[in-house]
Amino acid sequence: METGGCRMGGAGPAGPAAITLEELDALPEESPDSAYHSHGSSLEEEAAERMDDEEQERLLSYWQSVGRGHQVDVPRDMAEPIQQLTRNNNPQERQSIPFTLIQRKEKLGDLLYEKRQYGKAKWACIKMKEKQYEQSICLGFMKLMRYICEQNSSGLYLGITVPIVTIVHTNEAHSAMAQGVTVAYYLPEVLQDEPPHPFDSDIIIEEWPATIVYSRSFRGITNEDSIMREINLLAAILESPELCLRDTFIIAGYTNPAAANRHNEIWFLQRP
Template sequence: MDHGGCRLNGGSESDGSSSGGRVGMITLEDLESFSEEQPSDSDNGSLEEEGEAMEEDEQDRLLHYWQDVARGHQVEVPNDMAVPIQQLTTNNEGTHSRERVPFTLITRKEKCGDVLYEKRHYGKANWACITVHEDTYEQSICLGFMKLMRYICQQNSSGNYLGLTIPIITVVRTDDAHSILSRAVTVAYYLPAEHQAQPPQPYDADIIIEEWPATIVYTRAFTGATNEQSIINEINTLAEMLELPTICLNCSFIVAGYTNPAAANRQNEIWFLERP
């Protein structure tokens, strides 16, 4: 596994230590359940103050909501997430408007009408990524996504909201027997097309902008929760389905998440990366 970045060909094992404690499961679909009413422009000072007070109240409401959600995952949302949560909620326009990571379908393996797996080509692209080492997989992706939320929500050199893309991916690492997940988890966000040429730089030094090379990916869809055991099961299932699993089996794999992690019917994919 290469050091120095979270590339598609293996990722980084650099320290991604957390600060301020563990963070909560901020999900994409739940963010859409809130609508924001922006204060209207006015030259009247009292109206401006009233609008600012309403905005602060809304920030508090959203923050408290997500702190309540996080307690169900035994993690914590820090108070400084109030502004990023509100910004992501305000700018989020729905699942169908999110930019998807582009790829070219090469082939699809089917059996009795069911898709077993797909072989895809993903082009070279820039990703923002962070590697963390929490006690559990869920806690690691929580911390990683929270930090990426800050980057997406104006805490970057452009000062602009960058926009959500899907899937949000995590690079996971296993032992040689593919039976145990490492605590090192890399969470990665695909930069929207308009920012690919000149990626805004993160203020958070733990976030790295990496240009990942073009890659062939074998991917299989699955539903439900993602945790240590379910990911190991999906890795072994796809390995059994591939005719030549040795062309892509190593110790690094990708979990791609498309929908709300708290949903009962969560949509995910497991990705194997073809060796160069």
């Protein structure tokens, strides 16, 4: 929905740092009186802080390296949100956006698409207009990461929901994609009634109406070419594509945008 090297899921760098028994044993021996400095921090606490800083640097360096591949700069102030998101990136703790399955269309045992209904809900949204689609989703997700990772009026980590979605627009012939996109994060169920206020004024909380979508899964990178290809594939499969909007679509991302074999979906939106 998986901003430079934004990591929405999947395998990645090492998890949270921890002090091993060997490292504790290797610390210099001190008398009880000298085991604490004047600021009251123990040697163990100092070691933990040092390793915490090293973890931040390692993760930031990784994201910056991936970001360069997308022509995106990952600023140093992303170090803490990156670390927090990595530490909380447990697949079992991610909340899936709820929907009602209406229909599954299959052919020879292969799933062609699903027809789903998503309920009315609040989303944190940011509009982006970079030169390339990948730049827009990466930079947009970094802003949403800050909001998720405590830079909000509650001061709390909000939790990851999947998928992260991107609204894209095309011409009616489905031959070209507009530059502007909207990257959006579904607010967890417990925050739907009173979403925390973003500190970033570019992030807007919007309430989206209940919507019926036609969803087709695909894997790999998401760029202008792959998105247009998937739009035309689904348009050819649908029995009544005229029931859907012809110039507005959603890309749903379930895994890390930096991963080569991402899990994505293309959503067609049924007309109201």
